[in-house]
Amino acid sequence: MTQIRRIILTEDEMPRQWYNLAADVNCPPFMSPAGPVPPEAWAPVFPMNLVEQEYSKQRWIDIPEEILSLLSRWRPAPMHRAYALEAALGTPARIYYKNESLSPGGSHKPNTAVAQAWYNKQAGTKKLTTETGAGQWGSALAYACSLIGLECKVFMVRVSFNQKPLPKLMMQTWGATCVASPSLETQAGRNVLDQDPESPGSLGIAISEAIEAAVTDPTGQTKYSLGSVLNHVMLHQTIIGLEAKKQLEKVGERLPDIVIGCAGGGSNFAGLSFPFVLDKIHGAKMEIIPVEPASCPTLTRAPYVYDHGDNAKMTPLVAMHSLGHNFIPAPIHAGGLRYHGMSPLVSKAVVDGLMSPRAINQLECYSAGMLFARTEGIIPAPESCHAIAATIQEAKKAKEEGKEKVILFNLSGHGMFDLLGYEKFMNGQLFDYELPQEIINKNHEALAGYPMP
Ligand SMILES: Cc1ncc(COP(=O)(O)O)c(C=O)c1O
Numbered sequence: 001m002t003q004i005r006r007i008i009l010t011e012d013e014m015p016r017q018w019y020n021l022a023a024d025v026n027c028p029p030f031m032s033p034a035g036p037v038p039p040e041a042w043a044p045v046f047p048m049n050l051v052e053q054e055y056s057k058q059r060w061i062d063i064p065e066e067i068l069s070l071l072s073r074w075r076p077a078p079m080h081r082a083y084a085l086e087a088a089l090g091t092p093a094r095i096y097y098k099n100e101s102l103s104p105g106g107s108h109k110p111n112t113a114v115a116q117a118w119y120n121k122q123a124g125t126k127k128l129t130t131e132t133g134a135g136q137w138g139s140a141l142a143y144a145c146s147l148i149g150l151e152c153k154v155f156m157v158r159v160s161f162n163q164k165p166l167p168k169l170m171m172q173t174w175g176a177t178c179v180a181s182p183s184l185e186t187q188a189g190r191n192v193l194d195q196d197p198e199s200p201g202s203l204g205i206a207i208s209e210a211i212e213a214a215v216t217d218p219t220g221q222t223k224y225s226l227g228s229v230l231n232h233v234m235l236h237q238t239i240i241g242l243e244a245k246k247q248l249e250k251v252g253e254r255l256p257d258i259v260i261g262c263a264g265g266g267s268n269f270a271g272l273s274f275p276f277v278l279d280k281i282h283g284a285k286m287e288i289i290p291v292e293p294a295s296c297p298t299l300t301r302a303p304y305v306y307d308h309g310d311n312a313k314m315t316p317l318v319a320m321h322s323l324g325h326n327f328i329p330a331p332i333h334a335g336g337l338r339y340h341g342m343s344p345l346v347s348k349a350v351v352d353g354l355m356s357p358r359a360i361n362q363l364e365c366y367s368a369g370m371l372f373a374r375t376e377g378i379i380p381a382p383e384s385c386h387a388i389a390a391t392i393q394e395a396k397k398a399k400e401e402g403k404e405k406v407i408l409f410n411l412s413g414h415g416m417f418d419l420l421g422y423e424k425f426m427n428g429q430l431f432d433y434e435l436p437q438e439i440i441n442k443n444h445e446a447l448a449g450y451p452m453p
Pocket residue numbers: 107108133134135136137227228229262263264265266267268269335336337381383384412413414
């Protein structure tokens with residue numbers, strides 16, 4: 001096999017279709033008190049072309065030429081063979097990673113941001129609202145809107161807004177407005193602040209605010225855009241895994257034994273793994289591991305239920321693993337992994353036994369990120385550190401077992417905006433936090449009487 005450190009595809013080799021796992025994994029429908037939610041019910045929130053994708057069961061969906069052209073500004077993303085990390089671990093495993101940190105915003109998020117902005121523009125939308133945790137999604141949408149000519153307003157979870165001032169400046173540079181959530185601008189935000197003026201916010205609250213701001217806009221030309229969780233977002237991200245397959249083939253590598261990604265709402269993990277899930281469905285032996293923080297253990301400890309995607313219960317009920325829509329996560333430094341729910345497709349794939357989720361504590365993740373920075377050279381986002389920590393666990397296991405395993409993980413973003421988190425880690429100011437069971441139980445009281453998937 002050729003010894004290549006960076007496996008590069010040309011623009012011509014970019015995949016021309018997205019893979020839709022909804023063709024192969026059957027999720028229960030969105031529900032409201034009146035029963036299953038029909039596509040038209042989403043019209044005030046999303047443009048119908050994206051709603052069609054959300055409900056689609058078509059296995060392969062063409063990527064419009066204009067979107068391919070927008071993506072080609074930074075794609076195809078390189079795949080790296082992590083020789084230096086392998087050497088440091090002394091592992092016989094061959095470790096590969098997709099490098100999504102080279103996009104304009106520094107993460108995988110622009111893959112769906114440009115697609116969503118493009119479909120909205122086609123449908124006549126003038127302005128998009130959204131939420132953001134760590135800031136990566138908000139800045140990706142700000143970038144996409146600036147490319148395509150849409151206004152953009154971002155509600156950023158207050159704890160991250162305060163921990164991380166730079167993403168806000170990035171959003172403003174791309175012409176978006178960014179406010180801390182909970183804010184006084186929406187009823188949903190005011191309700192939370194009435195209860196707790198010091199609320200650190202949550203993704204669930206910020207989603208409520210962004211949806212409210214879109215649906216109450218008197219012009220009717222504002223829509224809401226979500227950076228993760230929903231099927232159409234997972235779909236757009238599958239370009240990651242489809243490229244990865246071509247890249248492994250290019251160097252004569254076999255299908256991976258283990259595929260790993262960090263999971264907040266599930267999109268970067270889904271993007272890398274879904275095309276490989278298709279192989280697994282067809283008999284390939286493979287372990288597919290979504291990794292989450294022990295402080296927000298949605299897939300590993302929360303039940304599979306019907307719950308709202310947001311705190312103010314504006315969204316229909318979604319069948320997913322959920323810590324409860326009232327969940328307020330601990331302020332760990334991986335803002336993108338602090339969501340109470342999980343992609344319905346990822347949740348169902350876990351229920352169906354296609355994936356084996358894992359929760360890892362913050363300190364182990366930062367240690368993994370430090371080793372990665374000092375071997376491979378890239379400082380990873382704290383979210384991506386979760387994938388690296390699981391990769392290291394697996395590479396050590398391969399060493400113990402003396403097995404030449406092929407491990408593929410997603411480097412979902414760089415950590416250049418997260419250096420204050422690294423500083424705290426290096427100064428010994430970060431702590432592990434495992435979510436107490438009583439909190440999970442308490443939050444589930446709010447789901448009493450909801451249907452079960
Ligand atoms: C770098 C990075 N990785 C991962 C995530 C988690 O999101 P998802 O699970 O949708 O990929 C985020 C979210 O903000 C992120 O910024």
